[in-house]
Amino acid sequence: MNSTLNQLLLAIDSTGSPTHWLTWEEAVTCEVLGKIAYGFGDFEFTFRGGINRATGLISEISLKSILVLNGRSLNPFRNIASIPLTNAALFKRDQICVYCGKGPRGLTRDHIVPLSRGGKDSWLNCCACCSRCNGIKGSRLLEELGWELLYVPYVPTHHEGLVLQNRRILSDQMEILKAVMPKHSRILDRSTLQELK
Numbered sequence: 001m002n003s004t005l006n007q008l009l010l011a012i013d014s015t016g017s018p019t020h021w022l023t024w025e026e027a028v029t030c031e032v033l034g035k036i037a038y039g040f041g042d043f044e045f046t047f048r049g050g051i052n053r054a055t056g057l058i059s060e061i062s063l064k065s066i067l068v069l070n071g072r073s074l075n076p077f078r079n080i081a082s083i084p085l086t087n088a089a090l091f092k093r094d095q096i097c098v099y100c101g102k103g104p105r106g107l108t109r110d111h112i113v114p115l116s117r118g119g120k121d122s123w124l125n126c127c128a129c130c131s132r133c134n135g136i137k138g139s140r141l142l143e144e145l146g147w148e149l150l151y152v153p154y155v156p157t158h159h160e161g162l163v164l165q166n167r168r169i170l171s172d173q174m175e176i177l178k179a180v181m182p183k184h185s186r187i188l189d190r191s192t193l194q195e196l197k
């Protein structure tokens, strides 16, 4: 039961675009308010409420793992700026050290322009970096070291953000998300998928 309560359900809009994750409380509220057009997917969860006074039965709501909400999402990209820059999300975005290519184990967060030199703690100034490279780099700039980036940091898209936000994505939900991932994304490569299993 506990695992069911922790499971997030994937909301998609009527165009088929994944929009956000719903906790079970949010999903039940959507259902009660008639906001769910229909659900599908390989998994079904049953949530039990109180006793219905009219029938004397315990009320139950069953929901599928993927829920199509009525209407178009008002602004499915509203969360772009709010994808939290955590180490877990950063390492999933990058997978390997930005300087030597080692990984995905033992990564640290590197500020390309160090904080002490005016760099920001942002998606565009942060990369995954092995502890060895991070130690050598210290508070120096790349031009001072003659180093180059193996890949260019970027702000994850809304759909990548959905993958970064949920560590327990079900296989059917992942299929939906995979279909809308940008081509350059490393977020769904083998190491990430293994971690998600």
Ligand SMILES: [Zn+2]
Pocket (backbone or CB within 6 Å): 097, 098, 099, 100, 101, 102, 129, 130, 131, 132, 133, 134
């Ligand atoms: Zn390295």
